[in-house]
Amino acid sequence: MAEETSWYKDAVIYELSVRGFYDADGDGGGEFRGLTLKLDYLAELGVNALWLLPFYPSPLRDDGYDISDYTNIHPAYGTLDDFKMFLDEAHRRGLRVITELVLNHTSEQHPWFLEARSSRQNPRRDWYVWSDTTDRYKRARIIFSDTELSNWAWDPVSESYYWHRFFSHQPDLNYDNPAVREAMWEVMRFWLEMGVDGMRLDAVPYLVERESTSCENLPETHDVLKSLRARADRSFPGKLLLAEANQWPRDVAAYFGAGDECQMAFHFPLMPRMFMAVRLEDRKPIVEILQSTPAIPDSCQWGLFLRNHDELTLEMVTDEERDYLRDEFARERRALLNLGIRRRLAPLMEGDRRRIELMNGLLLSLPGTPILYYGDEIGMGDNIYLGDRNGVRTPMQWNGGWNAGFSAADPERLYAPVISNPVYGYQAINVDSQRRYSHSLLSWMKQAIRIRQSTRVFGRGSMEVLDPLNHRVFAFLRELGEEKILVVSNLASQAQAAELDLRRWKGSVPIEMSGGSLFPPITERPYLLTLGPYQFYWFNLRRL
Amino acid sequence: MAETTAVSEEFLRQLAAVGEVDIVVGVPTFNNRETIERVASAIQVGLTKYFHRDRCVLINPDGGSTDGTPELFKSASVSDFGMLLTANPLRTFHRLTAPYHGIPGKETALRSLFTAADLLRAKACAIFPPDSPSLTPEWVEGILRPVYREGYDYVSPVYQRRKFDGLLVRALVSPAIAALYGARIREPVGGELGLSGRLAAHFLRQDVWEREMPTFGLEIWMVATAIVDSFRLCESFLGPKIQATKQFGQDLGGTVRQVVGGLFQCMDMHAGYWKAREGSQPLPLFGFQYAVALEPLRLSRRGILDAFRSHVEQLVPILESILTPQTLVELRQVAQLAGNDFRYPDELWVKTIYEFAAGYHRSAISRDHMLQALPPLYRGWLGSFILENQKADLGKIEERLETIAHEFERLKPYLTDRWDTETGGAR
Numbered sequence: 001m002a003e004e005t006s007w008y009k010d011a012v013i014y015e016l017s018v019r020g021f022y023d024a025d026g027d028g029g030g031e032f033r034g035l036t037l038k039l040d041y042l043a044e045l046g047v048n049a050l051w052l053l054p055f056y057p058s059p060l061r062d063d064g065y066d067i068s069d070y071t072n073i074h075p076a077y078g079t080l081d082d083f084k085m086f087l088d089e090a091h092r093r094g095l096r097v098i099t100e101l102v103l104n105h106t107s108e109q110h111p112w113f114l115e116a117r118s119s120r121q122n123p124r125r126d127w128y129v130w131s132d133t134t135d136r137y138k139r140a141r142i143i144f145s146d147t148e149l150s151n152w153a154w155d156p157v158s159e160s161y162y163w164h165r166f167f168s169h170q171p172d173l174n175y176d177n178p179a180v181r182e183a184m185w186e187v188m189r190f191w192l193e194m195g196v197d198g199m200r201l202d203a204v205p206y207l208v209e210r211e212s213t214s215c216e217n218l219p220e221t222h223d224v225l226k227s228l229r230a231r232a233d234r235s236f237p238g239k240l241l242l243a244e245a246n247q248w249p250r251d252v253a254a255y256f257g258a259g260d261e262c263q264m265a266f267h268f269p270l271m272p273r274m275f276m277a278v279r280l281e282d283r284k285p286i287v288e289i290l291q292s293t294p295a296i297p298d299s300c301q302w303g304l305f306l307r308n309h310d311e312l313t314l315e316m317v318t319d320e321e322r323d324y325l326r327d328e329f330a331r332e333r334r335a336l337l338n339l340g341i342r343r344r345l346a347p348l349m350e351g352d353r354r355r356i357e358l359m360n361g362l363l364l365s366l367p368g369t370p371i372l373y374y375g376d377e378i379g380m381g382d383n384i385y386l387g388d389r390n391g392v393r394t395p396m397q398w399n400g401g402w403n404a405g406f407s408a409a410d411p412e413r414l415y416a417p418v419i420s421n422p423v424y425g426y427q428a429i430n431v432d433s434q435r436r437y438s439h440s441l442l443s444w445m446k447q448a449i450r451i452r453q454s455t456r457v458f459g460r461g462s463m464e465v466l467d468p469l470n471h472r473v474f475a476f477l478r479e480l481g482e483e484k485i486l487v488v489s490n491l492a493s494q495a496q497a498a499e500l501d502l503r504r505w506k507g508s509v510p511i512e513m514s515g516g517s518l519f520p521p522i523t524e525r526p527y528l529l530t531l532g533p534y535q536f537y538w539f540n541l542r543r544l
Numbered sequence: 545m546a547e548t549t550a551v552s553e554e555f556l557r558q559l560a561a562v563g564e565v566d567i568v569v570g571v572p573t574f575n576n577r578e579t580i581e582r583v584a585s586a587i588q589v590g591l592t593k594y595f596h597r598d599r600c601v602l603i604n605p606d607g608g609s610t611d612g613t614p615e616l617f618k619s620a621s622v623s624d625f626g627m628l629l630t631a632n633p634l635r636t637f638h639r640l641t642a643p644y645h646g647i648p649g650k651e652t653a654l655r656s657l658f659t660a661a662d663l664l665r666a667k668a669c670a671i672f673p674p675d676s677p678s679l680t681p682e683w684v685e686g687i688l689r690p691v692y693r694e695g696y697d698y699v700s701p702v703y704q705r706r707k708f709d710g711l712l713v714r715a716l717v718s719p720a721i722a723a724l725y726g727a728r729i730r731e732p733v734g735g736e737l738g739l740s741g742r743l744a745a746h747f748l749r750q751d752v753w754e755r756e757m758p759t760f761g762l763e764i765w766m767v768a769t770a771i772v773d774s775f776r777l778c779e780s781f782l783g784p785k786i787q788a789t790k791q792f793g794q795d796l797g798g799t800v801r802q803v804v805g806g807l808f809q810c811m812d813m814h815a816g817y818w819k820a821r822e823g824s825q826p827l828p829l830f831g832f833q834y835a836v837a838l839e840p841l842r843l844s845r846r847g848i849l850d851a852f853r854s855h856v857e858q859l860v861p862i863l864e865s866i867l868t869p870q871t872l873v874e875l876r877q878v879a880q881l882a883g884n885d886f887r888y889p890d891e892l893w894v895k896t897i898y899e900f901a902a903g904y905h906r907s908a909i910s911r912d913h914m915l916q917a918l919p920p921l922y923r924g925w926l927g928s929f930i931l932e933n934q935k936a937d938l939g940k941i942e943e944r945l946e947t948i949a950h951e952f953e954r955l956k957p958y959l960t961d962r963w964d965t966e967t968g969g970a971r
Contacts, residue, residue, distance in 0.1 A: 282634075472563055
């Protein structure tokens, strides 16, 4: 496998919202020019790929996931030229750029839909899924259960129902129509040709509908993706397709195909189990989901994340697990949204620096490519009093000054208020203040990312879970060729001792990776480690 | 502070790995190969079903089984919780074995369990016998919930019994405890029990562990100590209890000696307490009480009565040292009654027990000899009770047992008199 084309395996991806990152023109919302000005910060952080939330023309009724023009830039974020400049500058700093491709649906304001609804005879009519009744596809679940009552919405213009898996203002495209598939390839081509390094494919399981099925993960959907991948590989080798499929591992694994579909897919079920494991102080949830995760083709990679722009989704857990997570992490019921919890990492960890580090430590060391969400590297808070998921999409907190250094606009003009409470407010939590001292969360994150990037084991190595008697300790070995890294994490709030069976690596010396300290060599005897509350170690096992 | 010497180094290692827990459940065993897997699985399902968010550990103190019981205990696992209408457990389920050396005995097993509960800072602790075929996951909830969720310190089981089942407890131990300690506890030696972490720690601090305590005596001691030291007791209805291996009469003498010996020991320890008590109160009862048709226990009353008659005459020299002349005369008269006229009056039964208790207190004769003299008399009372209640339904049986319990309370001043009398017996 060519290293060049599998760059995503060694990546640390940073997800950001153009609107929320930096407002250079003082209009209250971020734009590409602002983002370009902050690229040095991102390079300094140590990430090497950026994933941008949708920036296309849109009525913004779903934060840009309702696209009305796939090949342009929303005027609030700049122009295509601004984007090209941003792209060049990012590449100049070694930062790859991943953009959003919302395949499943458009905005109801997209010209394609406006044409399609204009009359039943319109040539674009068949670009969407229509019905005279709501009886079709009854087995498909409603995803946005808090807001939608049906997957069908009435169109008063053409007097028929159209199919939508998300909001009713987001009609689903009809992938049974070859013209739609061609049009979406043209969209992909447009951006890849411009130099974009990869595309996150939004909501991929829902592309095709079939009667008497859940309308999810259908073979026909995989055919669409395989075709797009094949065309991308032919014309633009090394471009990444990252699938967003909030499904169980065995279903998600299908989106890798035989290495001929998406190179990456998010591991959705792992994420809530990491939260659960730390709350339960028990490695069981993580170990179980890893055990039930199928092997994937060599060229493929899991995308791992703790938080993102959506709610902490709890679809891929059992009812009991969901109840537990909601009770433990959403004691303030306003934090609940759909089946999940709309909170950022730091508030979910109750601001506990040790737990935030532990969670990031797991994220950076488990098999897969870690994806950080903007602001989490400084421990930003959220605002659950904003509607929908807007509370986790507030302006980046750059400093303790006007509008958190995000914008020079009047505060009333900001697209969303900055976080200003005494705990997570911008005066307490911001980039500038955390740059000033070496033990800040930001400094710690930089070091952790640097260690992660110092070796390819984390991105490419195998994983073997160890089984110490103490279930509060989660230990595993990552191995790539001769290189071996031992990760030992204490998931508990109290100090723990663990005896590890490391006999197979007898004679090796564990070297703690953050400080380079030598630990006693491994012998035939159980290797005793003591860990403070939520403490974790990454050891390089070196054979001397 | 727990005596850590009560547990082995290996067991301590395992406990250290488990760490702090919410619930400790113990199943003491000794050669229980036939039943242990089912019991361990039922408890695991119960904990998963009713305490799935809580940190639980299941511990098996084993007294040196040679039939592979500890291995079966460790390997017993539930493969498909869904089929048992239970969600998968959220947490790691810990199952530890704690072998101990020496004479297999409940005190060693309980001591190591209580030590484990104390070291692991458990909020609740439960003990289940290894051989109960009636044990269901619901029993786990029944025994633990009152402690864990309702703040009680000691949970005693209540069973639906078969007719004539468990009469030694129901007509002697239970009414005696009610009369003496003021708490109407129906199954003080049931086998299943729940207790709070603080009560387990309290028990550990008492000085009984080095003493010789009869097997069932320890359970009576726990009940009595919990009452005397003002812990909160309650009962929990578990449903029908079927004994697995025990045949009626099999070592009845040994059982009587153990149970009543334990009771007498406690009376001796707590005399200051019970003498100052009057009246009795029922305990709060948890659980939905339902009834199922159970086949009555079949007992040979002729065999029981014959044993009584022959033994009373043989035992007269010993009984003269224990019983008052009047009681002994009445007892011998009862032994003469024939066939359907045979009755062991309630008052005489209660006086018999109280005089034995006082004699035990005075050590009128060797306590062991004294306890050996009691089983034949119990057979007499039992024969009489069966004869009297042959056609009675379960409700009537309960009423009769209530009457006996009242008799224990009514005659408590008589016990106090006998207790304080320097000498006793017919001689």
